Amino acid sequence: MNNFVVDANVIGYFQQERLHGEGKFHAAMEAVQSKGVIALDDAGHCKQEWLDCAAGAYPLALADWISDKLVEQKIVLFQFCDENLHQQLTKLGIPKDDHKWIRLAIGAPAVCIFSEDIDLFSPQRKNSSKKERDKIKSNCGGPVPKYMKRKHGISVICEERVSDFCDGL
16 A cells, blocks of 8 residues: 655645645545555644645535545554654754654655645755746755655655656556
């Protein structure tokens, strides 16, 4: 079984498409679910960020979707990695609030982290132009994907790469 970590910003885009018409994030989430399951932490921290980030005017719609996917076993709960990663992740520039996505991916163990957050690619480039940030994400570039692949065998990908990644599984 392939485990995928999907961060809150992706869920935010996905939720908007669920409520206002399907699009590229909906298609990417379908690809993920066709090849595996979505990992969430059993302590509820990632789920809470999903709800905080994405629920918007319809918080029950997202909560219901999560509940349905848990019943369908398309969302599976895992424990965070208990390895002390704080120093290494901070050195990479990853904000402390985003450490949970890395710890979940390692604990799951996940094949990839699906994200649109520059902090999970190249946090030092956060203030770069949108065009430059999009290029980094599109190339799956930056120190975080390199570290995750080398050290943990986990890819970090953006929406643009999900289809190709899933086709390769």
